[in-house]
Amino acid sequence: MDIDGAPARARRSLKFCPESNDLLYPRENRATRRLEFYCRNCSHVEEAEPEDYCVHVARIKHDAKEQTIVLQDVRADPTLPRTKDVACPACGHQEAVFFSQSSEVGMTLYFNCCACGHRWREQV
Numbered sequence: 001m002d003i004d005g006a007p008a009r010a011r012r013s014l015k016f017c018p019e020s021n022d023l024l025y026p027r028e029n030r031a032t033r034r035l036e037f038y039c040r041n042c043s044h045v046e047e048a049e050p051e052d053y054c055v056h057v058a059r060i061k062h063d064a065k066e067q068t069i070v071l072q073d074v075r076a077d078p079t080l081p082r083t084k085d086v087a088c089p090a091c092g093h094q095e096a097v098f099f100s101q102s103s104e105v106g107m108t109l110y111f112n113c114c115a116c117g118h119r120w121r122e123q124v
């Protein structure tokens with residue numbers, strides 16, 4: 001996983017197991033319908049803090065049929081950086097997950113609003 005160059009915030013949003021130091025993965029607790037983080041190498045599970053809901057597991061509700069990352073709700077992806085230097089064109093919220101993809105026409109930045117899930121892109 002390459003997170004070099006990501007804003008420091010993105011790095012801090014990653015959680016690590018206090019027992020085994022492994023990366024914790026988000027999942028939805030189906031019994032409580034709450035977000036929690038679990039360790040793949042030991043039995044450690046912790047409940048998400050309110051601020052973690054920015055990376056809520058919306059992906060679970062999304063069909064795996066969606067082909068590319070461009071179409072996915074990437075708010076649940078803890079490996080992607082987030083930025084507060086944007087304003088969502090749909091709701092005005094100023095935090096979004098972003099990633100870039102390059103094509104023949106150049107580099108495109110894709111944003112995914114943390115509040116409403118709206119997606120937009122900017123040519124750079």
Ligand SMILES: [Zn+2]
Binds near residue numbers: 017020043
């Ligand atoms: Zn562990």
Ligand SMILES: [Zn+2]
Binds near residue numbers: 088091113116118
């Ligand atoms: Zn929004």
